[in-house]
Amino acid sequence: MGVKVTSIIEHAINVLARKDDISSNRDEKDALWQVDMDLMDVIFTSLVEYLELDSAYNIFILNPKHDLKRAKYGYRRGLSGSEIDFLKKDENLQTKILESGTVPESVLAFEKIKRPLYEKHPMTKFAWTVVEDTDTAEWYNNCLDVLNNVEKLYQGKDISEIILSKALQLLEGKNKYMKLLLEKELKAGDLAGFQPECLTDTWIGKDRWAFIDLSAGPFAWGPAVGGEGVRTKLSLPNVEKTIGAVTEISEDEAEDRLQEAIQEKFAIFGDKDHQAVDILLAEIDIYELFAFKHCKGRRVKLALCEELDERMRDLKNELQSLEGEENDESPKKKAMEALKRMENWNLFSDTQEDFQNYTVARDTFLAHLGSTLWGSMRHIISPSIADGAFHHYEKISFQLFFITQEKVRTIKQLPVDLKAIMDGLSSLLLPSQKPIFSPNLLSLSEDPALAMAFSVGRRAAAVPLLLVNGTYRKTIRTYLDSSILQYQLQKLNDHGSLKGAHAHTRSTLEVPIFWFIHGEPLLVDKHYQAKALSDMIVVVQSEQSSWESHLQCNGQSLLWDLRRPIKAALAAVSEHLAGLLPLHLVYSHAHDTAIEDWIWSVGCNPLSITSQGWDISQFHLDTIARSYIITTLEESLQLVNSAIRSLLMERTSKSTYKLFHSEEKELVNKYNNVVSLWRRIATVTGELRYVDAMRLLLTLEDATKVFSEQVNATIALLHPVHCTTERKVHLIFDMTTIPAFLVVAGLLYAVLKPGRAKPKIN
Numbered sequence: 001m002g003v004k005v006t007s008i009i010e011h012a013i014n015v016l017a018r019k020d021d022i023s024s025n026r027d028e029k030d031a032l033w034q035v036d037m038d039l040m041d042v043i044f045t046s047l048v049e050y051l052e053l054d055s056a057y058n059i060f061i062l063n064p065k066h067d068l069k070r071a072k073y074g075y076r077r078g079l080s081g082s083e084i085d086f087l088k089k090d091e092n093l094q095t096k097i098l099e100s101g102t103v104p105e106s107v108l109a110f111e112k113i114k115r116p117l118y119e120k121h122p123m124t125k126f127a128w129t130v131v132e133d134t135d136t137a138e139w140y141n142n143c144l145d146v147l148n149n150v151e152k153l154y155q156g157k158d159i160s161e162i163i164l165s166k167a168l169q170l171l172e173g174k175n176k177y178m179k180l181l182l183e184k185e186l187k188a189g190d191l192a193g194f195q196p197e198c199l200t201d202t203w204i205g206k207d208r209w210a211f212i213d214l215s216a217g218p219f220a221w222g223p224a225v226g227g228e229g230v231r232t233k234l235s236l237p238n239v240e241k242t243i244g245a246v247t248e249i250s251e252d253e254a255e256d257r258l259q260e261a262i263q264e265k266f267a268i269f270g271d272k273d274h275q276a277v278d279i280l281l282a283e284i285d286i287y288e289l290f291a292f293k294h295c296k297g298r299r300v301k302l303a304l305c306e307e308l309d310e311r312m313r314d315l316k317n318e319l320q321s322l323e324g325e326e327n328d329e330s331p332k333k334k335a336m337e338a339l340k341r342m343e344n345w346n347l348f349s350d351t352q353e354d355f356q357n358y359t360v361a362r363d364t365f366l367a368h369l370g371s372t373l374w375g376s377m378r379h380i381i382s383p384s385i386a387d388g389a390f391h392h393y394e395k396i397s398f399q400l401f402f403i404t405q406e407k408v409r410t411i412k413q414l415p416v417d418l419k420a421i422m423d424g425l426s427s428l429l430l431p432s433q434k435p436i437f438s439p440n441l442l443s444l445s446e447d448p449a450l451a452m453a454f455s456v457g458r459r460a461a462a463v464p465l466l467l468v469n470g471t472y473r474k475t476i477r478t479y480l481d482s483s484i485l486q487y488q489l490q491k492l493n494d495h496g497s498l499k500g501a502h503a504h505t506r507s508t509l510e511v512p513i514f515w516f517i518h519g520e521p522l523l524v525d526k527h528y529q530a531k532a533l534s535d536m537i538v539v540v541q542s543e544q545s546s547w548e549s550h551l552q553c554n555g556q557s558l559l560w561d562l563r564r565p566i567k568a569a570l571a572a573v574s575e576h577l578a579g580l581l582p583l584h585l586v587y588s589h590a591h592d593t594a595i596e597d598w599i600w601s602v603g604c605n606p607l608s609i610t611s612q613g614w615d616i617s618q619f620h621l622d623t624i625a626r627s628y629i630i631t632t633l634e635e636s637l638q639l640v641n642s643a644i645r646s647l648l649m650e651r652t653s654k655s656t657y658k659l660f661h662s663e664e665k666e667l668v669n670k671y672n673n674v675v676s677l678w679r680r681i682a683t684v685t686g687e688l689r690y691v692d693a694m695r696l697l698l699t700l701e702d703a704t705k706v707f708s709e710q711v712n713a714t715i716a717l718l719h720p721v722h723c724t725t726e727r728k729v730h731l732i733f734d735m736t737t738i739p740a741f742l743v744v745a746g747l748l749y750a751v752l753k754p755g756r757a758k759p760k761i762n
Contacts (some may be wrong), residue, residue, distance in 0.1 A: 001060075004140040006048065008063040011144070012043055015151045017070050020199065021082045022159050033073035034080055034199060035216075038173055039150065041205055043143060048209050050139045055688045057381050057619075059373060060211035063239055074199030074216050077604060078170060078178055079610065083163050088191045093160055095169045098186055175604060176615045179419050181564070193561040198553040198610035201236065204380055204583075204603030208618050208688075212372065214239050221553040221610055222584070222598040225464040225466045229584065229596035231331070236599070237368035243739035254294055254304050261286050277334045280315055287312060293361070313507050372599065379600040380619045384587040385579035385627050389635070392628035393509040393696050396577070398425055398437040403450065404517045407443040414441075414517065414564065416541070424570045424606075427616045428577060430625055432694040435507070453488030454516070464528055468552045477525040480516070482531045482538055489514065489536060511576060512536040513569070519543055521562060529560065529568035532575040537571045551609050558609065567614040570606040574616075578624040583607045625690035629681060632697045636704040640674055643711040656718050663714045670707040677703055 016036040024031060047588050048058055055086040079087070087093060110754045154162060170178045185194040201216035216237060222230035268269045287308050295305040319335045378384070400421070402414055411418055416437060426435045444451040493512075514536060516522065522540045524531040527550060530539040542562040551558040583602075588595040604613025605620060652660075684693045 002136055006064065008043065008140055008143045008147075009062060010067075011147055013064055013073065014038060014070065015147045016040065017073055018154075018162065020080045022080070022086060023082050030071070031068045032199070035073055037075045037077040037203065038169060038175075039146075040075065040203075042146075044205055044209055044211065045207055046143070047139065048207060050136070054208065056208065057688075058209040059376050060209065061369070061373075062211055062213040062215065064213070064215050066215060072217070074201055074219055075203055075213070075244050076197050076199050077175070077613070078197050079163065079166060079194075083159075083166075084191060084194055084196060086159065087163055087167070089188075090160065093164060094186055094189070094191075097164060097171070100164065100168055138156060147514060175613060175615060176420065176423060177566070177604070177615065180417065184417075185224070193563060195559050195561070195612065197544065197612060198558075198602075200602045200610055202599060202602050204600065204605065204608070204617055204619060205602075206615055206617055208622075209377060210380060210600075210603075210619075212236065212376075219554050221558075221601070222551065222596075224468050224550055224552040224557065225470075227596070229598055231598040231601070235370060237365050238369040239365070251302060251304060254302050257294065258286075258290055258304065261290060277319075280318060280336060284312075284315055287315075318614065340489070361479075375597055375599055378586045379583055379597065380617075382626075383623055384581060384585070384594070385623065386575055386581055388579060389631045390578045390627045391509070391631055392694060393433065393507060394698075395434050395436055395508040396429055396508045397438060397508050399510055399512045400437065400515060401442055401513065402439065402515045402517060403442045403444065403454070405443070405519070406445050408441055411439055411441060415543075416515070416517070417564075417566075419567070421566055424566055424614050425573060427614075428570060428574050428624070430628075430694055431691050449492055453485060453492065454480075456488055457485030461526060465550065468557055469554055477523060477526055478520060479526045480538065480540060482525050482533060485538060486533050486536065509577075511573065513539060513573070515539045515541065515569075517541045529562065529565040530572035532572040537569070537572045537576055539565055539572070541565050553610060561612070567606050567612060570614045570616070574606060574620070574624070578627040580607060580620060580623060580627075582609075584609075606675055620691055622688065625694060626685070628697065629685055629690075629693055632676065633681065636674065636678070636700055637703050639708050640671070643708045646715060647663045647711060650715060650718055659717055660714065663710075663717070667707075667710055667714060670703070670710050674700070674703045674707050 013035055016039055017033040018036075020032040020034045029444065044060065048054060074741050075332055153165065157165070167182065170182050173179065181194060185191045198221055199217075200221075201213045201219055202211065204210045218233035218236065218238070220230070220232050220235075265282050272568070291305070291308070295302060297307075316339070319339050377699075402408075402416065404414070408414055414716050422435070422437055425437075429435055442450060444454055457480045457482050458478065460476060460478050463475050465473045465475050467473060512535070516539065518540060519542065521542045521544050524538050524540055529541075530537060540562075541564075544562045546559040548557045549560050571580070571582065573741065583600050584596050584598045585594050586597060587593075596611075601608045602610050603617060604611045604615045605617045606614045609622065677696060681696050681700065684690075
């Protein structure tokens with residue numbers, strides 16, 4: 001991206017980083033640092049907008065220079081665990097946050113600049129591979145001003161003031177979940193449900209961008225028991241241990257590496273006597289391996305490499321002398337093979353060939369990076385979706401059934417934030433869709449049928465749990481069996497007690513959400529807070545604010561706030577509407593089943609585990625739109641092919657030719673209309689203009705239906721001609737017809753011939 005873009009990223013990391021553990025007195029070099037993701041999000045979003053890359057998927061690969069003061073860092077939105085503990089103990093600071101004003105706009109505001117880079121090549125978007133510094137000068141200056149303002153804001157402030165600024169930034173930011181969570185917890189006064197988010201080295205933005213920072217971390221997250229696909233400290237390629245180890249080795253380190261290799265190699269020989277040729281060959285192997293690791297592709301040549309070059313000439317002369325002498329055949333043969341091997345060697349020369357591309361370290365690094373980028377394609381850009389057909393509806397009617405133990409008069413008395421739930425559900429819809437909300441209150445004490453359904457579906461089981469510290473624990477977990485509960489709720493729905501007003505309308509989809517509010521910890525199917533079923537969503541809410549889950553992040557258990565299952569509910573609804581799956585799940589063609597890869601389970605969205613946020617990303621909205629488009633196209637193709645097969649089955653004749661010819665023009669026009677809509681939708685989708693594509697889906701459904709009806713009408717016109725006009729049956733005779741008639745006649749005679757009369761004996 002050019003020097004200016006790289007320098008802004010490096011400067012932003014240095015400015016926005018602060019210690020993860022504010023209570024630690026460790027040296028800055030050994031401390032763990034957290035980088036504020038809110039402003040990093042602003043910088044990446046502005047870069048995408050400035051380069052006009054909105055209609056493309058962007059994966060940024062970062063490799064900023066290591067700052068000695070911040071050797072290890074990661075990205076986080078919100079406060080760290082030590083900062084939250086500090087805030088819990090300081091009640092005056094809590095009061096000050098609630099009573100304070102807003103953050104200065106000069107810090108949080110970022111002027112949107114959009115300079116078309118296509119002046120040099122206006123008709124070829126995304127044609128360049130390197131953005132020149134002159135193209136990003138304006139963006140660079142604007143970013144530098146913002147970062148300087150942030151640096152001035154935090155300069156000279158103590159821990160309390162920095163936490164105050166960060167808390168106000170959260171309350172005034174665009175992240176609804178963080179604002180809601182912090183505001184609720186501050187008013188409650190205990191901050192029990194305010195948990196720190198994971199430190200990560202990858203991130204998925206709200207718009208069409210994500211990034212990998214190869215210099216950050218490394219970090220680990222996923223199931224505490226481990227398993228295939230869990231994010232470990234070795235999951236991302238490491239620059240220092242691959243390419244960095246090749247290019248940054250010094251003279252002293254090279255000498256040490258060579259001595260270690262010599263000792264390791266000759267330790268095999270021991271005290272036994274060996275032939276001279278074997279010792280020479282062992283020495284050649286050491287120098288060959290050392291040359292490929294530490295001499296090839298260096299900008300500054302090592303003096304040791306020049307010394308080894310001279311030694312290799314001496315070794316060659318010694319091998320030639322062994323070849324010429326009258327020795328045993330075995331050493332002579334070894335010397336000849338070694339000389340052939342060394343004929344084309346140029347290990348230590350000063351040629352201008354670029355050997356760096358062919359080093360094992362570089363190839364390993366690029367292969368690992370390519371695998372990681374392929375994972376981003378499979379998990380965030382074009383992820384797998386759940387099995388099923390997902391149709392596009394203009395209106396989505398959310399039937400919210402809040403079910404409590406005892407009767408509650410109004411929804412305001414419930415321990416739920418109805419506005420946050422409605423905002424979250426609305427964010428899952430596309431611009432072409434409109435939400436309808438129908439909240440309902442139900443109580444188990446007044447509805448015997450519903451109470452029976454809840455009682456029958458309720459289960460308890462002993463669940464084994466392996467903690468991050470390696471200890472084993474067996475817990476008794478209360479949960480709702482989704483299949484049993486679904487069956488019981490369907491029986492209630494058959495009686496009409498749970499049906500909404502839009503149950504049978506074509507343009508509206510009803511989504512029943514059963515939200516159970518319970519006192520004790522309660523889950524769905526042992527491990528979930530919400531579950532998407534074929535015709536409903538089940539959500540459970542309890543009173544526990546920090547519940548230890550089966551997931552971990554960087555050696556710490558991930559705690560769930562069972563009082564606010566909004567994130568889990570949105571994930572379940574997105575799966576029900578469009579088949580969205582958690583970010584770690586993907587279908588494997590090789591294994592013919594679902595596999596897990598937790599690297600991209602990041603970002604403040606409902607489908608990741610490393611954040612408590614539920615802001616839907618543009619990646620996921622695009623996946624929802626593609627799911628609708630694929631279903632509509634597939635059903636249109638099936639209906640058109642079925643209609644064409646019906647036409648193929650019709651027998652043609654001279655009498656039906658004129659009738660079919662009269663309908664041919666209309667059939668072709670309607671067919672071409674459907675095909676043109678297919679092509680138009682495919683073109684618009686390829687340009688990522690999903691809003692325009694969604695407008696064409698209903699038109700395609702109607703055009704496909706019209707073509708099918710035209711085919712059926714044409715076939716209906718042909719049938720009376722076949723049945724009444726011809727009035728005769730056409731028989732085709734060949735050489736097998738007459739013998740077949742004779743065989744049939746013989747069989748009929750044998751069966752139907754009259755029997756001989758038997759005498760009657762009294």
